[in-house]
Amino acid sequence: MLNVPISTATNRVRRDRAAPTQIVEADICVVGAGISGISAAIEAARLGRKVILVDGLPALGGQAVHSIIGTFCGLFANGTHGKQFTFGIADDILRDLGAQDALHYRRGPMTTVVMYDEVALGRWIEKTVLEAGVTVLVGAILRSVEMDGRKIKSIELANRYGDVVVKATGFVDATGDAALAWQAGLECQEPEGPNYGSQMMVIEGIDESRYPTRDEMSARLAEKAESYGLVRHDGFAFAFPGRGIALVNMNHVETPLEPLAASARGIEGKIQADRSLTLLKAEYPEAFGNARVRAYGFPGIRQTRWIVGTQHLTVDEIRAGTEFPDAIARTAWPIEQHHNAAGYVWEPFAEDHVHYVPFGSLTPADADNVVAAGRCIDADGAALSSVRVMGPCIAMGAAAAHALDLAGSGSVHQIDIAALRRRLAANVGLAD
Numbered sequence: 001m002l003n004v005p006i007s008t009a010t011n012r013v014r015r016d017r018a019a020p021t022q023i024v025e026a027d028i029c030v031v032g033a034g035i036s037g038i039s040a041a042i043e044a045a046r047l048g049r050k051v052i053l054v055d056g057l058p059a060l061g062g063q064a065v066h067s068i069i070g071t072f073c074g075l076f077a078n079g080t081h082g083k084q085f086t087f088g089i090a091d092d093i094l095r096d097l098g099a100q101d102a103l104h105y106r107r108g109p110m111t112t113v114v115m116y117d118e119v120a121l122g123r124w125i126e127k128t129v130l131e132a133g134v135t136v137l138v139g140a141i142l143r144s145v146e147m148d149g150r151k152i153k154s155i156e157l158a159n160r161y162g163d164v165v166v167k168a169t170g171f172v173d174a175t176g177d178a179a180l181a182w183q184a185g186l187e188c189q190e191p192e193g194p195n196y197g198s199q200m201m202v203i204e205g206i207d208e209s210r211y212p213t214r215d216e217m218s219a220r221l222a223e224k225a226e227s228y229g230l231v232r233h234d235g236f237a238f239a240f241p242g243r244g245i246a247l248v249n250m251n252h253v254e255t256p257l258e259p260l261a262a263s264a265r266g267i268e269g270k271i272q273a274d275r276s277l278t279l280l281k282a283e284y285p286e287a288f289g290n291a292r293v294r295a296y297g298f299p300g301i302r303q304t305r306w307i308v309g310t311q312h313l314t315v316d317e318i319r320a321g322t323e324f325p326d327a328i329a330r331t332a333w334p335i336e337q338h339h340n341a342a343g344y345v346w347e348p349f350a351e352d353h354v355h356y357v358p359f360g361s362l363t364p365a366d367a368d369n370v371v372a373a374g375r376c377i378d379a380d381g382a383a384l385s386s387v388r389v390m391g392p393c394i395a396m397g398a399a400a401a402h403a404l405d406l407a408g409s410g411s412v413h414q415i416d417i418a419a420l421r422r423r424l425a426a427n428v429g430l431a432d
């Protein structure tokens with residue numbers, strides 16, 4: 001306890017004029033601090049660029065941290081011990097979280113996915129972003145974009161403590177909803193029907209030794225989910241070994257691009273999540289009888305609005321494993337489309353399959369200094385459902401950083417693609 005006098009003094013203040021707008025300048029402004037934007041910001045800063053990373057949430061990490069996605073998918077080739085496909089910050093995360101015992105590798109017959117502790121990932125992101133020298137602006141919602149011909153000149157953001165204008169040479173749209181391209185008036189696309197999101201949650205107090213198999217749980221969900229009021233009749237509850245907790249993803253909820261509807265659906269997602277816990281407790285009392293919710297994520301949003309790029313990645317190209325001359329990312333993750341309330345389409349690939357993301361899918365045709373990354377790149381709905389998982393998101397973020405670095409004050413449409421791919425050699429298989 002400190003032996004100092006208490007403090008009673010206050011200053012009386014009144015807002016008697018418009019608060020000044022703060023202006024920040026950078027080489028590269030990354031909008032969206034999910035896993036794609038994090039990758040872009042760290043890679044750009046490591047290239048010596050002055051980087052600002054902005055996000056509407058009050059903390060970094062996007063869905064990877066705050067929606068408790070909980071599992072890195074699409075990082076490894078198919079097969080029980082498939083090789084790693086994406087490197088860069090993926091290596092750093094696997095090394096550093098692995099050293100903290102904050103990862104669990106699920107090596108299934110199809111592929112390897114990596115469960116992570118979302119608290120550890122959140123702190124890793126904050127520490128790494130700081131070490132890289134990235135300027136951070138959180139709690140800042142994008143309100144408008146000023147264009148200068150084919151270039152974004154500046155963006156305006158509203159933070160609870162005041163407005164901020166960011167001027168930059170290049171911009172990354174890592175918002176997931178193509179919010180930057182949309183506000184800039186660039187052409188975007190939306191799916192014709194709904195694409196469901198899910199309310200993730202972590203439950204604690206489970207008995208891992210009495211855990212049902214995934215096949216058993218799938219069969220039970222197909223049979224019983226409806227009777228518990230669940231709209232979705234499949235899903236999973238993955239145990240994190242040794243922690244007595246499980247990650248539950250068993251519901252579908254719409255994720256509309258309309259403020260009031262989106263807010264209402266967020267609460268509906270929690271109602272659905274609670275029903276899945278009721279089901280687990282009743283159907284598997286030995287494993288889940290003492291379970292309770294430890295944490296709900298923020299609403300999990302899969303596919304909403306995305307850019308129109310110079311190339312539209314198609315599901316046929318995914319199935320064929322088309323190796324584009326401008327490929328910048330690869331994965332083998334299945335087509336995993338959640339466009340039906342009752343379940344999802346799952347189309348896995350053979351053990352030697354690889355598919356690629358072309359750089360053209362990241363570049364809005366009508367802008368010279370913008371690169372998209374993550375779940376808002378140009379693809380058809382089925383193709384996007386595969387390449388939006390976090391492995392390729394990390395690779396796309398790296399590609400966006402290197403492309404803007406190569407473009408400098410020129411156009412991202414005129415960079416040397418061979419030079420870009422040499423920089424991304426490990427992620428595109430040139431180094432295999």
Ligand SMILES: Cc1cc2nc3c(=O)[nH]c(=O)nc-3n(C[C@H](O)[C@H](O)[C@H](O)COP(=O)(O)OP(=O)(O)OC[C@H]3O[C@@H](n4cnc5c(N)ncnc54)[C@H](O)[C@@H]3O)c2cc1C
Pocket residue numbers: 031032033034035036037054055056057061062063064069070071072073074140141142174175176177179197198199200249300301302373374375376388389390391393
């Ligand atoms: C329920 C669910 C389960 C999933 N399961 C897996 C899985 O197991 N493994 C896997 O690898 N992938 C999974 N995915 C997919 C994956 O999680 C996402 O596609 C990926 O995390 C997207 O990352 P991102 O960086 O592109 O976008 P996001 O993580 O969505 O980040 C976008 C960021 O932009 C910010 N933003 C948006 N608009 C604005 C604005 N106007 N102003 C300011 N900031 C803004 C947001 O706040 C957010 O932080 C799942 C997705 C969902 C929804």
